[in-house]
Amino acid sequence: MLTVVVGGFFGDEGKGKIVSYLGLRDKPEYSVRCGSINAGHTVVYNGRAWKLRILSTAFINRETKLLIPPGALVKVDLLFREIEETNSWGRVFIDWNTGIIEDQHVERERRDNYLADRIGSTLQGVGVAMVDRVSRRLKLARDYRELKDLLIDVPGTINEALDRGSSVLVEGTQGAFLSLYHGTYPYVTSRDTIASAFLSEIGVGPKRVDQVVVVFKAYVTRVGGGPLPNELSIDEAMKRGWFEKASVTGRVRRVAPFNLELARRAVMLNSATQVAITKIDKLYPETRGVREWSELPGRVRRWIEDLEDQLKTPITLIGTGEDSLHIIDRRREYGLL
Ligand code: IMP
Ligand code: MG
Numbered sequence: 001m002l003t004v005v006v007g008g009f010f011g012d013e014g015k016g017k018i019v020s021y022l023g024l025r026d027k028p029e030y031s032v033r034c035g036s037i038n039a040g041h042t043v044v045y046n047g048r049a050w051k052l053r054i055l056s057t058a059f060i061n062r063e064t065k066l067l068i069p070p071g072a073l074v075k076v077d078l079l080f081r082e083i084e085e086t087n088s089w090g091r092v093f094i095d096w097n098t099g100i101i102e103d104q105h106v107e108r109e110r111r112d113n114y115l116a117d118r119i120g121s122t123l124q125g126v127g128v129a130m131v132d133r134v135s136r137r138l139k140l141a142r143d144y145r146e147l148k149d150l151l152i153d154v155p156g157t158i159n160e161a162l163d164r165g166s167s168v169l170v171e172g173t174q175g176a177f178l179s180l181y182h183g184t185y186p187y188v189t190s191r192d193t194i195a196s197a198f199l200s201e202i203g204v205g206p207k208r209v210d211q212v213v214v215v216f217k218a219y220v221t222r223v224g225g226g227p228l229p230n231e232l233s234i235d236e237a238m239k240r241g242w243f244e245k246a247s248v249t250g251r252v253r254r255v256a257p258f259n260l261e262l263a264r265r266a267v268m269l270n271s272a273t274q275v276a277i278t279k280i281d282k283l284y285p286e287t288r289g290v291r292e293w294s295e296l297p298g299r300v301r302r303w304i305e306d307l308e309d310q311l312k313t314p315i316t317l318i319g320t321g322e323d324s325l326h327i328i329d330r331r332r333e334y335g336l337l
Contacts, residue, residue, distance in 0.1 A: 001167040002158075002204065003028075003211040004195045005276075007175030008266035010222040012246070012253065013215040014278030016041030016057040018317055019171045020324040023058025028169040029161050030065050031058035032154070034198045035173025036073040036129075037101065038122040038189065040247030044322040050086065051247045054079050056171045059086045060324060064169075068141075069154045070097035071191075071201025073129050076144060095154035096142040105129040119187055120224025122249050127190035155203025162208055172198045176214075176266040187226025195270040211336070213317070214272040216263055218279045221253040230256045241282050260310055267311050274336065275311055277304070278319030290320045293328050 003022065007013045020043045023031055033041075033056040043050045043057040050057070054074050058064045066088060068074060074094070083092050105125035112128070115121040132138035141147045158168050172193065177183045179193040191197065195212045199205070222228045223246045237243045237255035244253040267275065281288040284300045293301070296318075308315045316336060318328040331337040 001165075001210050002162055002170065002208050003167070003213060004170040004172060004198055004209060005213045005215060006172035006195050006198065006270055007193065008214040008216045008263055008270075008275075009175045009220050009259070010177050010228075011039060011174040012221050012223070012244070013175060013217045014276075014319055015171060015173070015215050016043050016052065017278060017319060017322070017324060017327075018213065018215050018276045019169060020045060020057040020060050021317070021327050021329075022169055023056070023061040023064050024324060025329065026167060026169070027061060028058065028064055028167040030067050030158060030166075031056035031169040031171060032067040032069050032158065032202050033171045033173075034069060034072055034201045035191065035193075036124070036126040037075055037078060038124045038126045038248060039173035041171070041173075042247055043324060045324045052082055052086070053248065055082045055086055055088065055092065056169070058169055058171070059088055064091075066092045067152075067154050067157065067202075068092070068094040068098050069202040070095040071198075073099040073101050073126055073133075074141075075101045075125075076146060092150060093152040093154070093157070094141045094147060094150045096140065096151050098141040099129060099133050100139050100141060100144060101125045101129040102139070105132070118225060120226075122224075122246075124248065130190045158202060158204055159208070162204075170198055170202060176269050177262060179269075182269055184226045187224065211273050212270050213274045213276050214266050214270050214313075215276045215278060216258070216266070218258060218277060218283045220256040220259050220262070222256075223249065223251050223253050228254050228256050229259060229262075232256060241285075260307075263311060267313050272311075272313050274316040274331070275308075275313050276317035276319070277307070277315055280304075280318055281320050287320050289326055291326070291328055293318075293330055293333070296328070
């Protein structure tokens with residue numbers, strides 16, 4: 001069983017929370033975190049919070065092994081720090097061909113005024129390291145002695161697990177409209193961010209995918225430059241309780257109401273089989289912490305059902321608070337569990 005989780009807007013939709021829930025609930029043998037260190041995924045569980053930039057948020061299930069695929073880019077010091085912070089020694093594995101970001105990439109990116117001022121890059125060195133990868137001079141995980149004990153063949157491992165009927169979770173990063181190809185170019189990140197791109201990153205063919213979950217937040221946020229239709233003022237965002245700060249850079253996130261047109265396109269680009277929607281408690285405060293569909297007020301259920309009709313896709317996971325378990329899971333109702 002292969003499930004891919006991706007973002008449907010501009011990142012920060014709550015993929016970290018959804019993946020951490022799926023880790024606990026579905027108990028995948030492996031969870032694969034794609035992308036790179038510009039993307040911060042937050043987990044809140046049992047009163048503790050983590051902000052992860054390399055490891056999958058499914059780490060909260062202690063039985064799940066955490067993989068880093070060949071298409072990812074990591075920084076060695078950050079990787080070791082996250083293994084410590086999540087207490088994950090012995091269950092983190094990295095592909096031989098994963099790219100390594102060095103301090104020089106971060107320094108080079110920080111000097112790039114175009115990326116800093118026009119694009120609003122997170123300046124973590126990811127784009128510059130990607131340029132080096134394309135120019136065939138980036139060092140890979142296999143070149144680092146300190147990674148020796150963590151190295152495996154990630155595509156081989158995943159495909160073999162799927163052959164055995166085991167489950168694998170894939171955690172995409174950012175969102176459809178930050179995609180290098182499908183986003184609001186040039187205000188985009190340095191990789192493709194749709195489901196098929198993450199399959200390529202991990203080395204699994206499209207026929208092996210069972211579920212593609214596209215995650216939306218109940219409103220839209222975006223950090224950095226680029227278009228954001230119906231953008232609200234900071235005052236208005238605060239008034240609505242939608243004020244947020246970015247987890248990697250600490251910048252204030254720009255805010256807009258839920259955007260149906262973008263959501264439809266994200267469903268199309270990813271061939272979504274399911275939709276997850278997070279933070280509905282920020283639209284309807286009375287839903288906070290609710291875990292049963294039947295306990296949602298009628299008007300909230302109608303809002304979700306109407307959205308489901310518009311997207312022609314079942315809304316199976318509904319986030320009602322920050323904890324990994326603050327979720328309504330309708331997959332059984334839909335015959336998906
Ligand atoms: P870069 O990928 O760090 O160069 O940033 C390029 C653009 O993508 C900027 O607008 C960033 O704010 C945005 N971006 C990159 N990663 C993320 C993310 O994980 N969440 C939200 N925005 C991101
Ligand atoms: Mg984020």
